[in-house]
Amino acid sequence: MTGRNTLGILGKKLGMSQVFLDDGTCVPVTIVQAGPCPVMQVKMVNAAEHPEGHRKASINKGKKSGKHDRARAADGYYAVQVGFDERAARLCSKAELGHAKKSGLDSGLRFIREFRLDKAPTQVPGDSLTVSVFEGISHVDVTGTTKGRGWTGVIKRWNFATQDHTHGNSKVTRRAGGIGRQYNTSHGVPKGKKMGGQYGVEQVTIQKLEVVKTDAERNLLYIRGAVPGHANGYLVITPTVKNEREMSEKPGMAVSNAAAKAMIAKGR
């Protein structure tokens, strides 16, 4: 997902709006339904590190439950697997239901992701991640799936320049132009040549987006600017990997953000 191993949260883009700061500044925001995200599973380097009661994995293939447990195998890495957005139980596969059941849920979740960690996670299945994981965090990275644009020409997809509409040009204004070489044609078209094709529906991470406001009560995040994808699209939100050094070098920025936030918290 992102470079740094840290906890984040899963969310859903609700849409865009704007808020006014007390000094009248109008801030464009994306409102995100962020969590709560039930912890579905924890991954440990050594099996022994698993919390008591989670050291067994069931292998009872349709037999009487609990009889055929085996010791849980080591995962080889630390991570927390969390889910978001309930899927009605009647739509869940049995595997999904079974997995959800282990963390005390009645039905499966639509969006399940892992957050890799450097240390053994303190969470156990059944816990829940909320927007409180972003306490004291001013900027986040948001990963989502961009809007699909279908088969797209090079002008839209790669920002190629259009050709002349006048000066004797006729009919060819949005084509890519030459793609090969005049001499040494044995090399053909260069690998990775930008051409038309499917554009959108790809995973994109936007880094260092300011958190304008958090609403712990309703699990909402107000993020400055746009995030990838359409409304109701799923997002993975993590504290930004852009270093804090960069921000501390521009103290004015951090101060103004803090001031803005204080204003919003006070005013509204």
Add this chain to the structure above:
Amino acid sequence: MNIMRQLELEHMKSSLPDFGAGDTVDVHYLIKEGEKERVQLFSGTVIAFHGHGISKTFKVRRIVAGEGVERTFALHSSRVADVTVKGRGIIRRAKLYYLREREGKKTRLTRNLGPKKWPRSGAGSGLSDTKASTDAASVE
């Protein structure tokens, strides 16, 4: 109600002055001079509303020293402290851009002296929506 609409309503002004396109208004705009804040008046004719919800804006046109000046205000901005209506005009369209081509006496609109003919800032108001939301909340 749509959740986005609901969240927007929370950030919108709960009551708005009653005015519409064609009205002559004074916009009380807060400006900062050093540490102090004071109210600046911008008087003119409302020629258009734009957008909806919290991003709704309105455009006020006036003539300053023979030159037309237009200013756009965000209706729900805390900077827009108040809008007072000086006179109402009878208009037949929502956007009065035709006033831009007019000079002198021709920029006058017919004054509406009688009772209100149609809901005024209904188009521009968050007021009715706010009421609806509180009603909905109480039902819940």
